[in-house]
Amino acid sequence: MSSTPTEILIDLSTAILRQHNERLECRLVGEATPARAKRLPFGPFMPHQHRTMEIGLRHWVREQVGVDLAHVEQLYTFADQGRHASEEAAHIVSVGYLALTRTHEARTPEDTPPAPDDGDWEDLYTFFPWEDWRQGRPEMLDGQILPALDKWLEKDTQAADRVRLAFGRDGAQWDEEFVLERYELLYEAALVEEALIDQDAKGAPRPQPVLGRALHLDHRRILATALGRLRSKLKYRPVIFDLMPSGFTLRALQNTTEMVMGVNLHQQNFRRLVEKSGFLIATGKTQRARGRPAEVFRLRHNERTERPLSGLRVSTGRPKPSGK
């Protein structure tokens, strides 16, 4: 293509998440065709225009995607596009970002519907159905994933311990933060479509179940990194509020937390945790729905800078004592 020895392009790919319609949603671009899956919003990094990558990113996200980002965080820089067909022009290094945004809130109950961001937002868990434990342990785990992994392990016995840890078998706990580790294992075991594409561009016969919806190139890997990082970060930094509107009930906060963590939490203890954290201030207003009206809270000082940013130490239950 070019004669320069290493022509490198930097591509900023961003997992933009929001909470909307009782779902954790991710913004996508492009049309899904049989040949090409959708992809994350992206833009090139242009060192001459933007001093830092984050500035560049915020810029084209606002232009192309039309949302204002609350929290922005660099995730990881992937250079091994070689794991995909390297027909692409130059070498592309993609820097993955996680961004959180708030849905616009209706000011009054009768206000315009929540400004249905015209973009293409999809439920995050369509890409990682095995990560959503809110309805209990997903059946696909015991029904499809673990059997298929076991079959794979017969050949590659090396990975047995990684599988055990990532998928919480044999006394190991399911750790909801290991999103990336699980996805990578499924990729290696050729249980996700991206692996099949990479292995063999010509439609080879698909073995095994093909799990979750695919994305362009390694974008699902970036998305997995994003979810894992967000789940992890929730516990020690107050990022959850960047997914919330300015006023919200504790139940809404809990719902959002549960969406992100992929598990259900104990309501009374969640309340205790949040109240003790001191992040919130009651507004005095209430919001009514079906049962008893709920108090509306807002962030203290409208800012997160107030206290030792400890985050919500949400816990997903104590490990059951195994044998011994």
Added chain:
Amino acid sequence: MSSTPTEILIDLSTAILRQHNERLECRLVGEATPARAKRLPFGPFMPHQHRTMEIGLRHWVREQVGVDLAHVEQLYTFADQGRHASEEAAHIVSVGYLALTRTHEARTPEDTPPAPDDGDWEDLYTFFPWEDWRQGRPEMLDGQILPALDKWLEKDTQAADRVRLAFGRDGAQWDEEFVLERYELLYEAALVEEALIDQDAKGAPRPQPVLGRALHLDHRRILATALGRLRSKLKYRPVIFDLMPSGFTLRALQNTTEMVMGVNLHQQNFRRLVEKSGFLIATGKTQRARGRPAEVFRLRHNERTERPLSGLRVSTGRPKPSGK
């Protein structure tokens, strides 16, 4: 220099840490001259030779630096070299890495001295003296840093809250993980040499105290990121063992932890914590020095893959109840 619109080079800079001589040490390269400070070990990323950046990194580290890396972790990708004089040839994006390595252990007490890695290893805290609280709160904080920051805040009052949080004032706790935040503030307030260099290449009169030793370009920023990440990661993943030799006493483990965290820990509680974690197995051997001989432990299964990798939830003390 070149006519291509965006010629980008990727530079892998690595903070390689080890524990040696009762110190937490960092590997440096280059000679310090008045014009140029030392720098972190680095190498270019060559997409044609190495499939992933980490592979490339491990390769040239072994060649040039001559150490085997235990833990390797990508930290952050910095593109704003523009914050430095952009006379440099092309645009350089530097990907920062954190790597941990073990010092070679003498097999018997009379063995060859611990293979004094011929490289240039320096005490990490010469670059961040304010981060070491093992001898108590560093005097330079109240003596130099905070007064200078206050003076700076008179002009830029915006940053007051960031300073409060990062440096733990007005009831905020000192959070040992905020290494980067503190360094960035010192940079912005022009209290570190790198800031003076960037602002004005020609030796302008140095105001203020100049804190800690400087490094090339933004390498001290990478190092700050490394220390912060390591301090944070200790608490939830068992990375500390990648700094330890194969057999060690609990006191040695505690010393290493204290070096990293920059604080002293309660010995008995540390022991309880480690024992409960189940990471270690007593070898039956003991190691004698001055007082009662200490038992030598080693990692379980010689691997970290055993259990829910919870890390050592080291605590640095409960926040003192302030007013109310």
Added chain:
DNA sequence: GTAGTTATGCTCATTTTGAGTATAAATAGA
């Protein structure tokens, strides 16, 4: 021996956490 030093064992009061039960305040339908 004896003093000093370090490792290890154990106790104890608090705090945090997981898991309930109980009560309050609304809606929806008979």
Added chain:
DNA sequence: TCTATTTATACTCAAAATGAGCATAACTAC
């Protein structure tokens, strides 16, 4: 209007984790 249902909020209680210290063991140095 009454009643069942739903949701929010308040409290309780036992178990586990945590912070701090005392006590003892097993050495070295003199």
